[in-house]
Amino acid sequence: MHVYLYGGQVTSWKNEYGEELLFVSSKAVFKPPKAIRGGIPICFPQFGSQGSLEQHGFARNRLWSVDPDPPPFAVNNPNKAFVDLILKHSEEDMKIWPHRYEFRLRITLGPGGDLMLTSRIRNTNTDGKSFAFTFAYHTYLAVSDISEVRVEGLETLDYLDNMKDKERFTEQGDAITFESEVSDCFNVDKVYLSTPTKIAILDHERKRTFVLRKDGLPDAVVWNPWDKKAKAMPDFGDDEYKHMLCVEAACVEKPIILKPGEEWRGRQEISAVPSSYCSGQLDPQKVLNCD
Numbered sequence: 661m662h663v664y665l666y667g668g669q670v671t672s673w674k675n676e677y678g679e680e681l682l683f684v685s686s687k688a689v690f691k692p693p694k695a696i697r698g699g700i701p702i703c704f705p706q707f708g709s710q711g712s713l714e715q716h717g718f719a720r721n722r723l724w725s726v727d728p729d730p731p732p733f734a735v736n737n738p739n740k741a742f743v744d745l746i747l748k749h750s751e752e753d754m755k756i757w758p759h760r761y762e763f764r765l766r767i768t769l770g771p772g773g774d775l776m777l778t779s780r781i782r783n784t785n786t787d788g789k790s791f792a793f794t795f796a797y798h799t800y801l802a803v804s805d806i807s808e809v810r811v812e813g814l815e816t817l818d819y820l821d822n823m824k825d826k827e828r829f830t831e832q833g834d835a836i837t838f839e840s841e842v843s844d845c846f847n848v849d850k851v852y853l854s855t856p857t858k859i860a861i862l863d864h865e866r867k868r869t870f871v872l873r874k875d876g877l878p879d880a881v882v883w884n885p886w887d888k889k890a891k892a893m894p895d896f897g898d899d900e901y902k903h904m905l906c907v908e909a910a911c912v913e914k915p916i917i918l919k920p921g922e923e924w925r926g927r928q929e930i931s932a933v934p935s936s937y938c939s940g941q942l943d944p945q946k947v948l949n950c951d
């Protein structure tokens with residue numbers, strides 16, 4: 661696992677065979693001012709462009725620190741490998757977001773190779789003011805070929821379509837796939853609302869299933885830029901959209917509000933398992949029910 665202090669960002673997560681499980685663009689730039697294109701950027705205190713801040717907020721392009729003395733978690737498992745990072749308000753940032761906060765991020769590699777991210781965000785305002793924020797773990801999963809991928813767990817849910825002015829739609833009954841017979845441009849950019857806590861991303865070609873579990877984050881974003889948008893992004897290769905999919909545990913529709921002294925927690929855990937191990941016939945119910 662690799663973690664950058666720049667962005668507090670995980671940029672590499674491998675399985676026991678040394679295979680990379682996260683996508684990072686070959687054109688990614690690992691220094692300011694832009695966020696690193698790939699891995700797991702943290703979107704805070706604003707997801708997307710709805711708000712006064714730059715797209716996805718500023719946490720992803722700030723320099724975080726290693727937290728020397730993190731407050732303990734209620735349950736601490738000594739067998740896990742983890743790193744604690746912290747980001748605090750700066751005088752400069754208070755000009756664009758006038759709040760004091762402490763954002764603690766614990767990145768844990770579980771005994772089975774699972775990747776867990778736990779965020780604890782505390783309002784440390786001294787002026788008695790609450791603040792509101794939206795959030796996402798903008799997770800870039802590495803996939804063999806986007807046309808071989810299926811996402812399960814989001815069927816029949818409502819979503820906001822960022823490609824259609826954030827209009828609200830309801831997903832049809834089937835698992836989500838990423839092929840388009842009608843057009844060669846298939847930019848997917850949807851915010852699924854109030855989703856189940858478990859989502860499965862099946863990569864048929866690689867026979868790998870990512871199981872994403874989340875807590876404190878009601879929504880889930882699914883994004884792939886497809887070819888036209890890929891070409892327009894300077895830090896993204898023209899064909900790289902075929903080998904990635906963003907599935908992001910998020911809180912977008914209803915911002916989180918914290919009073920001074922209050923703390924919020926949001927967690928995302930991903931495991932990568934052989935599809936057969938979990939699902940047999942790639943049966944969605946079996947994938948979602950396995951633990």
Ligand SMILES: O=P(O)(O)OC[C@H]1O[C@@H](O)[C@H](O)[C@@H](O)[C@@H]1O
Nearest residue numbers: 708715716798822849850881883
């Ligand atoms: O290029 P950025 O700022 O990293 O954003 C990438 C994408 O991130 C997704 O989460 C958003 O839903 C998309 O709208 C956006 O295009």
